[in-house]
Amino acid sequence: MIPVVAGGVEFGRLTIGRRLDDDLAARIRRMTHTEVAIVGRSRPLARCCGTADRPREDELFERVRRSPRLEATSGSPVELKLAGERFLTLWTPIEDPSHRTIGAYILQASLDDALGIVASVRQSLLVLWLVALLAAIIVSFRASRQLTTPIDRLSQAARRVATGDYTARVEEDGAEELLNLARGFNQMSAGLEASHRQLGEYNQRLMERTHELEESHRHLVRSTEMLEQTNRDLRDTHAQLIQAGKMVAFGELGAGVAHELAQPLTSLKGFAQLALVRMTADDPNRAHLARIVQSCDHMTRIVSSLKNFARMSQFDQAPINVNAVIEETTVFLAAQFRKHHVRVESELDPNLPMVVGDANQLQQVFTNLMSNARDAMDGREDAAITLSTLIRFGGRYVVARVRDNGPGVPIELRSKIFRSFFTTKDAGKGTGLGLSISRGIVQDHGGRLGVSSPHRGGAVFHIILPVPGVTAERKTRFPGPGGLRSVPTPMATSYGNRFLIRLQETGSVATCSSSN
Structure with missing residues (x-):
């Protein structure tokens, strides 16, 4: 505007x-x-x-x-x-x-x-793409046929060579690259054929030489085995000589100890008995003096056992209630358990059959095992010892177990702890004879003493004693120093005329034999 x-x-x-x-x-x-x-x-x-x-x-x-x-x-x-x-x-x-x-x-x-226009264009492009794809496929197929036919022939010839037919050859035709490849393959096959022929000649000579070496090796193995057996015999003999020397020294030591302790023990027991005679019946000290007399008798029996270990003397045989022996040992060691705060639990089978042997010697075995368990748990606030008895192997054996919750026994020591003079305790705290003497006592009763360590910890000592009157024999699994072992176990046990069945060790396998 x-x-x-x-x-x-x-x-x-x-x-x-x-x-x-x-x-x-x-x-x-x-x-x-x-x-x-x-x-x-x-x-x-x-x-x-x-x-x-x-x-x-x-x-x-x-x-x-x-x-x-x-x-x-x-x-x-x-x-x-x-x-x-x-x-x-x-x-x-x-x-x-x-x-x-x-x-x-x-x-x-x-x-x-x-x-609609876009869809029409898309359809036209799709048709064009399909036509181009079909043309490419046709061209590729014709080209691949020209390339793959010579390659297939070459592949078949290569498979023949791989199976050992070195005479395989291919026709030398086609493009220059394929022609060069065929010539190279034919040259390779000819070389392999010549090498294979030469290798066969070498193998024949090698087999002849190998046969000679194998024969020499067999002679050498036989000689080596004989030498190793001789060395093992020498080592066994040497170990037996060393053990015999230890036993001789221990026998002399036991005899000297027994001689030195006999007189003081006799005097101590005599004075205690004299004091008992002079005391009134209601004197409160009579029980203490009676315990002193009982302890003197026990020490006398221990000294006697030392001599028996050295000279393998016979022991007194009588029916034994293993539960009673364990209970007496527990009472005897009760003061030590209270002092070291050790809890003692009993799982004793009331229907346990009687065994035959020396109750005093078995009490010595249980005393040694309980004392070792107490020492192993020294310093633990939850120290506990579990004593159990049961019947195993179809009523043929009585098994007593002493279990603790200490550190257990390592596998590498389980085959050593029963050797004489072997100990893991500090110097001055052990002689290394307790378990060796205990095993000898159990074996004298026709039984077996072994040890195992459960996965939950601690150590379990097994005392296996035969029940008299069984008349069969079969293989039974005994816990040995290295764990459970399958061994033939004695089924016939007679205690008339002092006849016992002993368990002896031969190498790492325990076998049973009878002896008078």
Whole structure:
């Protein structure tokens, strides 16, 4: 809008514009290739569609009429569905000279038509791709046939060579690369054939030489075995001589100890008995003196056992209740257990059969095992010893067990702890004879003394004693120094005329034999 002035006086305004009609809409359609409509606030101003598109444009004009503000939806295309067809619609506002929105240009493009074109193009590309793929396959197949046929022949010849047929050859034809490959393969086959022939000659000579060496080796093995057996016999003999020397020294020591202790023990027992005679019946010290007399008798029997160990003297045989022996030993050591805070638990079978032997010597065995258990748990707050008896192997044996919760016995020491003079205690605290004497006593009773260490810790010493009157023999698993072993066990035991069945060790396997 331009003002018109004459003589300094404005007498009007010139407005230049363009009619918003169907002709303008048609020109915009040709420029943008879209459907164009021009609408006002309340009615359509121009359109460029045919009669068939009038229902769709009427629906569009109706939506514009109901829209409260045209500018709210201008500036970016939106998708509208008109008369069952999807369109991308762009609204551009029309403003008057005072910048009020009086209508809008509406540009529409059919989204369904565009997607149909894309689908058509996609289908054309797919057909083109399939044609190209088929052509590539045909070309590749013909080329591969030309390459793979010579290679297949070469592969078959290579398999023949791999199976030992070095006469295999291939035809030398085809492309230059394949021709060179075939020539190289034929040369390789010829070389392998010559090498194989020469290798066969070498193998024949080697087999003859190997036969001579094997014969010499057999002679050498026989000589070595004889030498090893001789060395083992020498080592065994040497060990027996050393053990015999120890036993002689121990016998002399035992005799000297027995001689030196006999007189003091006799005097001590005599004075205790004399004091008992002079005491009144209600004197509270009579029980202590009686215990002194009993201890003197026990010490006398121990000294006698030392002499018996050295000279293998006979022992007194009588029916023995193993439970009673264990209970007496527990009472005898009760003071020591209280001093070291050791808890003693008993699991004794009340239906235990009687065995035959020397009760004093068996009490010495249990005393030694309980004392060792006490020493092994020294310093533990939860120290405990479990004593148990049970019947095993179909009633043929009585098994007594002494279990502690100490550190246990390592595997490498289980075959050594029963040797004479072997000890793990500090100097001055053990002579290494306790377990050796105990094993000798148990073997004199026809039984077996062994040790094992459960997974939960501690050590378990097993004393297995035969029950008299059984008359069969079969293999039984005895716990030995290195663990459980399968050994033939004595089933016939007679105690008339001092006849005993002993368990003797031969190497690492325990066997049974009878002796008078």
